[in-house]
Amino acid sequence: MFTINSLQKRLVVFLIVPVALFFLGFGTLGYFYIRHLLFSQWQQTAILQLERAAHTMDMALDGPMRGLQAFGDTGPGAQGAANRQWLLHRLREEPGVKMAVLTWQAPGNAIRRIARVTPPAYFYPPDGGVVGLRADLQDETGRPLGRLEVLLTYDYLMKDLMTSGWMATNQACLLNANGMYLAHSNPAMESRHCLGETRDPLEEAMGRAMQQKPFGTLLAPGLLPDRVVGFYKLHEAPWVIMLHAQGGRILSPIRRFSLYYLVGVALCLAFILGLIRLCLGPLAAAIRKLSGAAARVARGEYGKPLPVQSRDEIGRLTQSFNNMMTGLKERDFISNTFGRYVDPEIARELLRRPEAARLGGEKRQVVILFSDLRDFTPLAEVLSPEDTIHLVNRHFSRMIDIIQEHRGIIVDFLGDAILFFMDPLDGPLAPTVHRGVRCALTMQEAVRQMNVAEIKYPPLQMGVGVHTGEVVVGNVGSESRAKYGIIGSAVNLTHRLQGQAHGGEVVLSEAAYQLTGDSLKIKRTIETRLKGIHDPVTLYVVEGMEGRS
Numbered sequence: 001m002f003t004i005n006s007l008q009k010r011l012v013v014f015l016i017v018p019v020a021l022f023f024l025g026f027g028t029l030g031y032f033y034i035r036h037l038l039f040s041q042w043q044q045t046a047i048l049q050l051e052r053a054a055h056t057m058d059m060a061l062d063g064p065m066r067g068l069q070a071f072g073d074t075g076p077g078a079q080g081a082a083n084r085q086w087l088l089h090r091l092r093e094e095p096g097v098k099m100a101v102l103t104w105q106a107p108g109n110a111i112r113r114i115a116r117v118t119p120p121a122y123f124y125p126p127d128g129g130v131v132g133l134r135a136d137l138q139d140e141t142g143r144p145l146g147r148l149e150v151l152l153t154y155d156y157l158m159k160d161l162m163t164s165g166w167m168a169t170n171q172a173c174l175l176n177a178n179g180m181y182l183a184h185s186n187p188a189m190e191s192r193h194c195l196g197e198t199r200d201p202l203e204e205a206m207g208r209a210m211q212q213k214p215f216g217t218l219l220a221p222g223l224l225p226d227r228v229v230g231f232y233k234l235h236e237a238p239w240v241i242m243l244h245a246q247g248g249r250i251l252s253p254i255r256r257f258s259l260y261y262l263v264g265v266a267l268c269l270a271f272i273l274g275l276i277r278l279c280l281g282p283l284a285a286a287i288r289k290l291s292g293a294a295a296r297v298a299r300g301e302y303g304k305p306l307p308v309q310s311r312d313e314i315g316r317l318t319q320s321f322n323n324m325m326t327g328l329k330e331r332d333f334i335s336n337t338f339g340r341y342v343d344p345e346i347a348r349e350l351l352r353r354p355e356a357a358r359l360g361g362e363k364r365q366v367v368i369l370f371s372d373l374r375d376f377t378p379l380a381e382v383l384s385p386e387d388t389i390h391l392v393n394r395h396f397s398r399m400i401d402i403i404q405e406h407r408g409i410i411v412d413f414l415g416d417a418i419l420f421f422m423d424p425l426d427g428p429l430a431p432t433v434h435r436g437v438r439c440a441l442t443m444q445e446a447v448r449q450m451n452v453a454e455i456k457y458p459p460l461q462m463g464v465g466v467h468t469g470e471v472v473v474g475n476v477g478s479e480s481r482a483k484y485g486i487i488g489s490a491v492n493l494t495h496r497l498q499g500q501a502h503g504g505e506v507v508l509s510e511a512a513y514q515l516t517g518d519s520l521k522i523k524r525t526i527e528t529r530l531k532g533i534h535d536p537v538t539l540y541v542v543e544g545m546e547g548r549s
Contacts, residue, residue, distance in 0.1 A: 015276070016269055023265045031258060035224075038253065042228060042245065043217040050215060050232035050241055057157050058236040060096055061133075064150050065120055065236065067091045068135045071102075071148060072117040080114075096156025098130050104146040115140040117148075122237065124182065129154055131182065154183035177238040179207050186244075195242075202227055210240055220247065286314045290321055302329045361474015365429050366486060367436040367512070368469065368494040369408070371399065371443060372417035374461040374503040383457075391457055392416060398446050406439035411485040419495075421486050423473065430515040433468055437516060437542060440464040440506040448504070461503025466542075467494040468512045489532070496530045500539055508540040519546045 067087060074083040084102065091100035114137045123132040130151045137145045158174060171186035179195035196203045202220045206229055209216050215232040219225040225247040232241050286309070293306055305322040308315050373395070380388045396413070403410060403420055410420040422439075424432040443464060451459035469490030476485050493509065501507040507526070508516070523543035529536050 016273060019272065020265070020269055023268070027258070027261050027265070030261075034257075039219065039225075039228065043230065046217055046230035046243055046245075047215055047232070050230055050243065053241055054232045054234045057239075057241070058234055060157055061152070061234075061236045063094050064091060064097060064133055064152060067094065068120055068133060068148055068150065069117055071135075071137060072114055074114060076114075091150055096152045098151040098153050100148070100150045102146060102148050105144055114138070114145060116142075122176075124176075124180075125151070129183075131157070158183055158185070171244045173242040173244070175210075175240045175242060177240070179210070182239065202229060206231060206242070283314055286310075286318065290318065293321065293325070297325055297328060361472050361476075363470055363472055363488075365424070365468060365470055366473060367422040367424075367429070367432045368419075368467050368471070368486065368490055369421065369436055369440060369464060370417065370419050370494045370498040371440070371462055371464045372498055374463055376416045376460070379458055387457065391460070394450065394454075395447070395460060398450060399443055402439060402442050402446060406435055406442070408436075408439060409484070419491070421471075429468060430517075433466075433512050433515040434519065434545075436466050436468075436512070437506065437508065437520065437545060440466055441542065441544065444504055444506060463498050463501030463503060464506045465494050465496075465498025465501060465509075466506060466512050467497060467509040468515065469493065469509075492532065493530065496532070497537075497539055500526055500528060501541070506542045508542055510538050510540075513540045521545065 067090060070087050071084060074080040074087065088100055088102055091097060094100075116138050118136040118138065120133040120135045123134055125132060130153050133150045133152065135148050137148065139145055154174065158172065171184060171189065173181060173185070173189065174183040175181055175195055181189065181192050181194065184192070192198075196207050202218060205218050209218060210231060210233070215230075217228065217230040220227045227247055228245050230243045230245075233239070234241070289306055293303070296303060302325055305325065306318050308318050308322070383391070395416070396418070399418060400410070403418070406422070408420045408422050410418065412419045422432050422436050444462065447460055447462050467490060469488065471486040471488030471490050473486050474484070476483055476487060497507050497509055505523075508520075513520070520540070520542050521544040523541045526539040526541065527536055528539065
């Protein structure tokens with residue numbers, strides 16, 4: 001089954017086919033128009049030629065007929081007899097006359113005066129090839145004195161038909177008023193006797209037309225008639241001249257032209273198809289390359305940028321595709337390296353650092369934050385699964401937004417807990433600690449607002465720990481799957497100190513507190529021992545920050 005699955009096929013269907021149909025329609029209309037002109041020309045020419053031939057045949061009959069009538073003026077006696085002999089001799093010398101015979105019906109009639117000559121009557125001898133004219137010689141009382149008969153050859157009568165060079169005519173016939181064939185130019189007609197005897201519809205129509213009109217032309221049925229005929233009645237004799245012609249011979253000029261036209265159309269279509277292939281081939285190849293590259297990108301296979309080989313729309317499209325591929329590659333690298341929950345600007349800033357693009361990392365001071373919901377496990381046991389997921393998703397969604405607003409880098413989600421850090425990126429550490437504390441306080445405020453907004457759910461309580469220390473920052477994992485994060489004892493310490501926070505509290509380590517100075521409002525301090533640390537530590541529960549309500 002033919003499917004339009006390429007640009008070239010589409011152009012072939014929607015350009016070549018309409019052009020071909022246009023040429024075909026135009027050629028068909030032109031063919032029938034010229035066909036009509038050719039047949040009209042043949043009909044007009046045939047009528048003129050038939051009229052000329054009929055006139056010539058009438059003139060050929062006029063001589064013998066006038067000779068017959070002249071016998072009425074020969075007079076009686078010996079002089080009249082001599083005149084009749086001379087006229088008889090002249091009749092025999094007339095062109096086309098095969099024989100002229102004067103027969104007297106009774107002796108002595110030859111010396112009597114001939115009062116009148118009857119109009120000639122036509123007769124047709126059975127041997128064929130000749131036509132006879134017969135006239136009776138009568139006296140004053142109308143009694144017959146004798147009979148004059150003249151035989152004319154058909155060849156002479158029809159010689160003008162044979163030598164006139166009829167346009168596309170293959171035979172001419174001579175018929176009497178009853179449709180009997182008298183003579184014809186085609187030997188194949190020797191066995192024919194009467195018009196319409198073969199039940200040919202065209203001949204039958206010809207016979208009817210001869211009874212109604214003195215001349216005319218007829219076409220065989222069909223859009224492309226195979227035969228045409230023309231006829232013309234003579235004035236001097238009850239005869240009809242008929243011409244037969246083959247439709248193919250008449251239409252031969254237009255058929256030759258049609259062949260040339262079809263060849264021209266084929267060459268034109270081939271030229272257009274060649275232009276399509278020549279101009280569209282590189283375009284289609286470029287589009288196929290773009291399509292193949294897009295399919296590979298969809299599978300996560302980026303590869304090298306495509307070469308830009310032109311400055312037209314395809315070149316600009318290729319450049320745009322390369323830019324898109326570079327952006328997608330960068331986005332995927334960011335997503336694979338930093339996860340979905342790192343602000344893209346921060347990710348790009350981190351990517352400028354050498355350790356961000358390779359496994360491993362470097363040691364540096366960062367601010368570490370750990371948040372965890374209090375008593376959520378017992379709460380999840382009494383809630384439906386749908387409500388539990390709703391609460392967790394709502395909580396994480398809001399926390400992620402706040403962390404990204406404060407340029408935090410999320411390392412992991414641990415159940416209902418979040419581990420993230422803030423990197424000073426070679427800048428001073430104190431402002432980053434301030435930013436971390438603000439982020440933690442904003443997170444606690446958001447939890448309180450969500451508890452007020454959705455009173456149908458039990459209120460959530462969250463504890464947050466903030467610490468600063470030295471960790472290894474970089475990509476952790478393997479070549480196939482790595483994640484940007486932090487490793488070190490400071491991470492474990494942050495987890496433990498957030499455990500000292502009650503619901504709604506933000507707890508700072510001593511190291512973090514020392515970098516914040518007097519900008520914090522401390523609610524209380526905690527003296528405790530943390531696992532993994534020998535000496536007691538002091539922790540600070542932050543109530544707020546100076547200049548912050």
